[in-house]
Structure formats: structure tokens, C-alpha cells
Amino acid sequence: MAKELLKGNVAFAEAAIRAGCEAYFGYPITPQTEALEHMAKRMPELGRVFLQAESEVAAINMVYGAACAGVRVMSSSSSPGVSLMMEGLSYIAGSEVPAVLVDIMRGGPGLGNIAPSQGDYNQIVKGGGHGDYHPVVLAPASVQELIDFTVEAFDIAEKYLCIVIILADGSLGQMMEPAELPEMKKVRSVKERPNWALTGARDRDPNIITSIYMDPLVEEELNRRLMAKQAKIEANEVRFRELMLDDAEIAVIAFGTSGRVAQSAVKTAREEGIRVGLLRPISLYPYPYERVRQIAGKVKEILVVEMNSGQMLGDVRIGNEGRVPISFYGRQGGVIPLPDEVLEEIRKIQSRINASE
Amino acid sequence: MAEKEWIETLIYTKSGSLTELGTHYCPGCTHGISHRLIAEVIDEMGIREDTIGIAPVGCAVFAYDYFNMDFAEAAHGRAPAMATGLKRVNPDKIVFTYQGDGDLASIGAAEIMHAAGRGENITVIFINNAIYGMTGGQMAPTTLPGQRTTSTPLGRDIEVHGFPLRMCEILSQLDGSAYVVRRSLHNVANIRRAKKAIRQAFEVQRQGLGFSMVELLSSCPTNWGMSADEALTWIEEHMVEAYPLGDYKVSPSIAVTKKDEGR
Numbered sequence: 001m002a003k004e005l006l007k008g009n010v011a012f013a014e015a016a017i018r019a020g021c022e023a024y025f026g027y028p029i030t031p032q033t034e035a036l037e038h039m040a041k042r043m044p045e046l047g048r049v050f051l052q053a054e055s056e057v058a059a060i061n062m063v064y065g066a067a068c069a070g071v072r073v074m075s076s077s078s079s080p081g082v083s084l085m086m087e088g089l090s091y092i093a094g095s096e097v098p099a100v101l102v103d104i105m106r107g108g109p110g111l112g113n114i115a116p117s118q119g120d121y122n123q124i125v126k127g128g129g130h131g132d133y134h135p136v137v138l139a140p141a142s143v144q145e146l147i148d149f150t151v152e153a154f155d156i157a158e159k160y161l162c163i164v165i166i167l168a169d170g171s172l173g174q175m176m177e178p179a180e181l182p183e184m185k186k187v188r189s190v191k192e193r194p195n196w197a198l199t200g201a202r203d204r205d206p207n208i209i210t211s212i213y214m215d216p217l218v219e220e221e222l223n224r225r226l227m228a229k230q231a232k233i234e235a236n237e238v239r240f241r242e243l244m245l246d247d248a249e250i251a252v253i254a255f256g257t258s259g260r261v262a263q264s265a266v267k268t269a270r271e272e273g274i275r276v277g278l279l280r281p282i283s284l285y286p287y288p289y290e291r292v293r294q295i296a297g298k299v300k301e302i303l304v305v306e307m308n309s310g311q312m313l314g315d316v317r318i319g320n321e322g323r324v325p326i327s328f329y330g331r332q333g334g335v336i337p338l339p340d341e342v343l344e345e346i347r348k349i350q351s352r353i354n355a356s357e
Numbered sequence: 358m359a360e361k362e363w364i365e366t367l368i369y370t371k372s373g374s375l376t377e378l379g380t381h382y383c384p385g386c387t388h389g390i391s392h393r394l395i396a397e398v399i400d401e402m403g404i405r406e407d408t409i410g411i412a413p414v415g416c417a418v419f420a421y422d423y424f425n426m427d428f429a430e431a432a433h434g435r436a437p438a439m440a441t442g443l444k445r446v447n448p449d450k451i452v453f454t455y456q457g458d459g460d461l462a463s464i465g466a467a468e469i470m471h472a473a474g475r476g477e478n479i480t481v482i483f484i485n486n487a488i489y490g491m492t493g494g495q496m497a498p499t500t501l502p503g504q505r506t507t508s509t510p511l512g513r514d515i516e517v518h519g520f521p522l523r524m525c526e527i528l529s530q531l532d533g534s535a536y537v538v539r540r541s542l543h544n545v546a547n548i549r550r551a552k553k554a555i556r557q558a559f560e561v562q563r564q565g566l567g568f569s570m571v572e573l574l575s576s577c578p579t580n581w582g583m584s585a586d587e588a589l590t591w592i593e594e595h596m597v598e599a600y601p602l603g604d605y606k607v608s609p610s611i612a613v614t615k616k617d618e619g620r
Binding site: 022023025049051053054055057058059061062063064065066067068069071073087088091095198199200201202203206207208209210211212 | 405406407408409411412418419421424425426427428429430431432435438439440441442443444445446447450467468470471
């Protein structure tokens with residue numbers, strides 16, 4: 001299919017439709033509302049389910065219900081709305097049903113603002129809701145990646161019976177750029193739904209979907225099952241992109257929009273002769289710790305750039321295992337760092353390296 | 358004298374829509390009765406294989422162990438939202454929730470209100486026993502003024518805790534509600550009426566007429582600190598006055614159905 005000019009929010013909604021999403025439940029919140037509006041128009045046209053819920057609390061529980069029926073289902077929201085979904089996400093994780101969520105992050109805490117931010121990193125990547133679980137988290141840096149990762153999210157969710165969250169921000173949701181949508185996938189028939197789905201106990205024993213296990217030993221079995229699943233996810237689903245790291249003395253590590261800004265800065269720094277490269281983690285869970293460890297073994301210093309107060313920084317430290325100094329440059333409150341600001345940080349690090357030699 | 362020949366006549370059997378498992382409910386609790394009524398209605402309608410239930414958080418959290426059909430367990434109060442998701446992608450299935458007063462009228466007040474407002478084509482069985490059972494007898498939104506609970510040890514003071522919510526009266530005001538009625542389980546005559554109402558509610562859903570809810574005034578002898586008998590009397594003497602029995606909303610299209618059935 002040819003490239004077309006697409007707005008991020010519309011693009012991921014249409015991508016979900018083409019990936020076979022049968023039901024969408026959501027609630028308006030800036031800066032992701034265009035996704036809900038696109039679904040409102042397109043889903044009924046295709047004979048699929050769209051429903052505007054009374055709250056994000058209800059929306060995620062509608063997702064939970066439809067997920068129990070074995071259909072591809074999703075919601076999308078932005079930071080304050082996603083906070084309200086945490087209870088439902090924990091139940092979905094405990095019940096081991098597949099679901100997809102897109103979080104178009106905005107400035108916070110509290111009501112914050114509607115400008116782009118990466119302030120939900122800890123909440124989304126580390127679990128978010130109560131109890132012991134990890135959603136798979138993918139961080140796009142372009143409208144094309146927003147499309148591709150949304151499509152992939154449904155496959156990953158079904159493969160592992162888990163939650164997949166696309167963690168993007170307001171700039172990606174609102175941005176228009178050329179991108180290519182996938183072909184329309186056929187929606188599964190009722191008969192093709194998975195054997196665990198709630199479709200009525202006809203010619204089989206009843207299916208029960210629950211997240212309560214009163215016996216601690218049985219609950220522990222669930223926890224162990226989730227851990228085993230996470231081990232598989234950590235082995236198979238680590239994703240990252242990188243640029244000019246082969247001979248780098250400085251590694252910039254940044255995800256999503258920060259990664260895109262950092263990429264410009266890295267390219268300019270290279271033109272100035274600074275040996276700098278970029279690691280852009282795509283999967284924030286599972287995190288590319290091993291790649292960070294390898295990079296830390298080769299470079300002299302790491303710079304982490306984020307649109308928050310340093311939330312991914314902790315994961316870089318885990319991967320670094322104390323090998324090299326790490327500095328952090330962040331903008332908060334809905335401010336996107338400029339490439340020049342990141343470039344200036346890279347130059348400072350280069351001067352430190354020069355001074356120590 | 359010759360021995361009389363015994364003739365065996367089966368007058369009662371356990372519903373096929375219930376499992377063989379004994380329930381965990383306290384002696385004298387009416388959950389067992391409401392489970393049986395629902396199961397019998399499902400049997401009589403022949404819809405067990407097309408029915409999906411949603412259990413609440415509360416004493417009935419393990420209802421799925423007792424009903425012999427597909428079942429999900431919702432978060433506290435969210436059963437109507439979960440039922441909405443399930444029903445919208447399974448429009449030809451019968452979806453019902455089973456919720457207590459804390460679940461439905463307190464933490465889930467928004468979800469039940471909007472499910473009714475949308476005319477969501479689901480059936481809600483609402484167990485009103487005026488107390489939180491599972492957590493050990495705290496005040497519910499339906500606790501009567503003056504009623505002692507572990508969180509209102511001197512009795513519910515309306516100056517502090519306000520007034521009970523009457524959910525049938527509230528939900529019947531919504532245009533999406535097709536069938537909203539209150540029944541009681543305190544004696545046989547009322548239990549029979551309750552069963553008819555449950556049947557009607559499931560019929561309403563089967564015919565796609567909109568939101569249906571049957572509220573059942575129920576007993577909680579353990580947390581009320583009464584014997585089973587005293588508890589049933591307490592429903593009759595106190596709860597029925599606060600929560601009058603009756604049909605709060607019966608949409609005109611159902612009235613037609615009823616007449617047709619009568620012919």
C-alpha cells in the first residue's frame with residue numbers, strides 16, 4: 001500500500017482495525033481523542049463494536065469483558081485516563097486474557113496539561129496496577145512505528161495471553177507524517193475464537209475466567225505461571241534500534257519522541273567529529289538490559305534523555321551495572337527537548353572525556 | 358397386613374444449571390435460594406449453553422463454582438461494564454451479572470447507572486441484604502437508618518452517613534431500563550414471585566428489549582446477628598417497608614409479550 005499523510009491517533013486506530021480489532025471501548029481525553037473519533041466512525045461501518053464508555057474505569061472493564069469472549073479488543077487513552085484503568089489492567093493480567101492499550105502520554109502529575117510527556121514510564125513499564133505482573137510495552141518514535149507496533153501488539157497479546165501497551169506521547173498522537181497502513185486482515189469468526197473464550201458452554205465444560213485464588217499456594221502457581229511467561233517474553237521480545245554505536249565513545253539512550261530528538265543531535269554531533277551513537281529501546285518491557293550492558297562495556301559515558309524526571313534512567317543503571325558514568329538530560333511538564341539542547345549535553349560529555357585524557 | 362408397595366415420585370431435583378459443589382454460604386443465607394431460582398429459570402428456558410454469568414466481588418465471588426455455565430469474575434462493582442463488553446461481542450448470548458448491594462449500589466454505582474441508561478441488553482440480579490457480607494458486616498449503601506453494622510456500631514446515623522439508596526426507584530427513571538422490579542426471598546410466596554420476575558428479566562433480554570434488573574431482598578443472618586428465621590422476619594418487618602416490593606419499570610413492549618404468553 002502507498003504511503004499517505006496520517007495523523008498518529010488516526011493511524012494507530014486504523015492500524016488496529018486492519019489488524020482485526022473487533023471491539024473498541026474508550027473515553028474522550030486529549031491528546032488521543034482522534035483515535036476514539038476514528039473508531040466511532042469506522043467500527044460501525046465494518047459491523048464491529050465501538051462504545052464510548054462512561055469512564056476509563058468502565059472502558060477498561062468493557063475491554064476485559066470482550067477479551068474474555070476471545071475477540072481482539074483495545075482501548076486508548078492518555079495519562080490521567082490510563083491511571084483510572086490500572087485496576088482493570090491488573091484484573092486482565094491476573095485473568096490472562098489478551099488486551100491492547102495505547103497510552104498517548106501528556107504532562108503531569110495530576111491534571112497536568114495536554115502537551116507531550118513521557119511521565120507514565122514507571123507506571124506503565126513496571127506494572128501499574130496492584131499485584132505482580134508486567135504488560136509488554138512498546139515505544140514508537142514515528143507514525144509508521146505507531147502503526148506497525150499496534151498491529152504487532154495484537155499478535156503479542158494473543159501469543160502470551162497478556163496485555164500489550166503502546167507507550168507514545170502527545171506529539172506522536174497529534175503529528176502528521178507519511179506512513180503506510182497494512183492490508184485489512186480478516187476478522188475471526190466465532191468458531192475460530194480460542195478454546196478458553198466465554199462463548200457459551202455448548203458441547204464442552206464451562207470456561208471460567210477469574211483472577212481470585214484464595215489458596216496462597218494456588219495464587220503462587222498463577223504468579224509462577226506469569227513469571228514463566230515473562231521469562232519467555234524477556235527471551236523473545238526484546239526490541240531496540242540503534243545508530244552509529246560501533247565506534248562510539250558516548251552512547252545516548254532515549255525512547256520514543258526523546259529518541260527521535262536525540263537522533264538529530266547524535267547526527268549533528270557526528271558531523272562535529274564526536275564519536276557518539278544512539279540506542280533507542282523499543283520494548284520498554286522487556287527492557288534491552290543486555291544491550292545496555294554490552295554498550296556500557298565499550299563506551300566511556302552514557303547520556304539518558306527523557307521527557308520526564310529520569311524514569312528510564314533506573315533501567316539504564318541496571319543494564320550499566322556501574323561500568324561507566326551516566327548523565328541525564330530531561331525536560332518535564334510537557335516540554336520536548338530540542339536537538340540543540342541534547343547536542344550541548346553531548347558536547348559537555350565530550351569535553352569531560354577530552355579533559356580526562 | 359401386607360406390606361405397602363413404595364412408589365417413588367421425583368418431585369424435586371437439583372437444577373442442571375448448578376454444579377454438584379456445595380456452596381460456601383452461611384447457614385440461613387438466601388444466596389442459595391437466588392442461585393437456585395436463576396438456575397431453574399435457565400433450565401426452563403433451555404439457555405444454559407448460551408448463557409454467560411458474571412460474578413461480583415462480595416459473598417457471591419465464587420458463584421462460578423456453583424453455576425454450570427461459562428462465567429467470569431469481575432472487579433468490585435464493574436460487572437455491568439464487563440457484561441457490556443461481553444454482550445456487545447456476543448450479542449446472541451444471554452449475559453447476566455449477580456451483584457450485591459455494596460458492589461452494585463456503592464462502588465459500582467456509575468457502572469450500573471450507565472449500563473441501565475444505555476439500555477444495555479443484560480440482566481442484573483441484585484442481592485440487597487443491607488450489609489457487606491464478605492468483609493464481615495459493614496455498612497452498605499442500603500443499610501437502614503439505625504441499623505447496627507460493624508462500621509456503624511451505634512446504628513446508621515443519617516446525620517453522618519446519609520440515607521440508603523433505593524436502586525430500583527433510581528434505575529427505573531432511566532429510559533434504557535426495560536424491566537426493573539423488586540422482590541423478596543423471605544417466604545415461599547415471595548420466592549415464587551421472585552422466580553417469575555427472574556424469568557421475565559431473562560425473557561426481556563432474550564427479546565432484546567433492554568436493561569433488566571431484579572432486586573431481591575435477602576437475608577444475612579450471620580452479620581445481622583440473627584437466626585435464619587429471625588432474619589427472614591426482619592426482611593418482612595423492616596426491609597420491605599424501606600424497599601417496597603413491586604414493578605418499578607415494565608416497558609410497554611414487555612406488557613405485550615406478557616399478554617401474548619397468556620393467550
